[in-house]
Amino acid sequence: MQVPKIQFCPEITHQELDSRFFRRVEAATFPKHQIRYCNYEAAATIGLDQLDDGSWISHFGQFRPLAGSFQTPLALCYHGHQFGHYNPDLGDGRGFLFAQMRDQSGRLLDLGTKGSGKTPFSRTADGRLTLKGAVREILATEMLAGLNVNTSRSFSVIETGERLDRHDEPSPTRSAVLVRLSHSHIRIGSFQRLAYMDDLDGIEVLARYVARHYFSEPEETGDRQFSGLDADIPLADLLPGLLLRISAAIANMVGSWLAAGFVHGVLNTDNFNVTGESFDYGPWRFLPHFDPNLTAAYFDQTGRYAYGRQPDAALWAVCRLADCFVKIVPQKDLEHQLRSFHSLVEARLAKQIQWRLGIFFDNDDASRDAALTRDFFGAAKASQYGFDQIFHDLYGGQPRTEGYDANHWKPVLNHLQDASPRNIAALDHPHFQAQKALSMTIDEVEAIWEPIAANDDWSLLSAKLAAIHQMRQAYGVGDVPLPRIVGGPAS
DSSP, rough: OOOOOOEEEEEEEESOTTSEEEOOOOOOOOOOOEEEEEOHHHHHHHOTTTOHHHHHHHHHTTTOOTTOOHHHHHHHOOOOEETTTTSSSSSSSOEEEEEEEEEEOOOOOEEEESSSOOOOTTTTTTOOEEHHHHHHHHHHHHHHHHHOOOEEEEEEEEEEEEEEEOOOOOOSEEEEEEEEEEEEOHHHHHHHHHHHHTOOOHHHHHHHHHHHHSSSSSSEEETTEEEOOOTTTTTTHHHHHHHHHHHHHHHHHHHHHHHTTOSSOOOOOGGGGGOOOOOOOOSSOOSSBOOOOOSSSTOOOOOTGGGGGGGHHHHHHHHHHHHHTHHHHHHHHHHHHHHTTTHHHHHHHHHHHHHHHHHESSSHHHHHHHHHHHHHHHHHHHHHOOOOHHHHTTTSOOOSSOOOOOOOGGGHHHHHTOEEEGGGGGGHHHHHHSSSOOOHHHHHHHHHHHHHHHHHOOHHHHHHHHHHHHHHHHHHHHOOHHHHHHSSSOO
């Protein structure tokens, strides 16, 4: 039976808001347009997988509007705390909201850009993105998607033919424009800007918009069920519930990061999407081995956003969202909604650890889940085995290689004896038959980039994405189309 193609369903929903929330902008004009990456899996979910190369470049390199969506792109307005210091001089400085649409389930989605040119918020920057930065974002988003993390998807990368000067990498370097598919681009910093301007009406408008379009349906997060929000109820009743839903979504994301061994690197309040979708990948890292102090950004001198401090950093950011609501809602009502944050992170982390181990338990037991998580990280710290390798070796609930007979692994193995394999057939999948686990260390990222920079050889990137695709199949995602990678010199 042939599956019917998804029809593109455009939206202009963000235009329900007014000029307080965005600025209309124009994309830069680039000297060249060389397709480098097309994510056909993501494109198929919104009915754009049948575009030919000319149309792909027209929409995602030259930014001619998609029929029915925005006629001009929107640069979104926001402020934010950056490493704890408030900055009112932010906003979309090298990107914009290009289009909105619905997927096959009716969910509202955004196509946003990175590297598409200057905006009123660019300050002294050039509004561009390096090709290396685009490649790194592809690798981050695809690896996280493969590890069951709620993430934006790298949708398109087009090399643009400009030479960029950057202080933190060899220059001049190549340029690109990236398009990402996201579930909203509204940030905690979007609310902070309105609070900074004492625009209570703006807070109400944005809060009702977010509640209506992103949280109207009930949702299970961690081990809790959250009801859908009625965007039309009195604001004082809406805001505590909205804070709880946003907090829970972000807690869910952070718990998933920890299980993936991921370090975002820059957890400023403008980098938190209100839907709890991981996005905006700069100096990210994956753990080579368990290290709670690993940082991703060379400029994070104090370790503020280290791997093990990400839950606290996220809660701090959510508290800044609560600050925006406190002129409308009593502080005690907001504080009450934040008390569950760490428990939600821990619940999601526990479930994700079990997912990566390929196991399940016959009953719910929060104390058992917490003990397994604690013992797992204790053993990972003591052994210093490769973080991804541990999940690979223990997939299905029993060691499939030597090295797990040390005392620090005994509590973990005792827990696993009470679990059942989630999919015993997966053990025969080529992904799990390999001795070495799939990983995404910084050394691997640099090795993938080197032949691209030197010879326009994109084969290592293609191979890595094919390996991630294979991992997703082994974990039960099913057969999805591979992205298209176009190597060779720019035309």
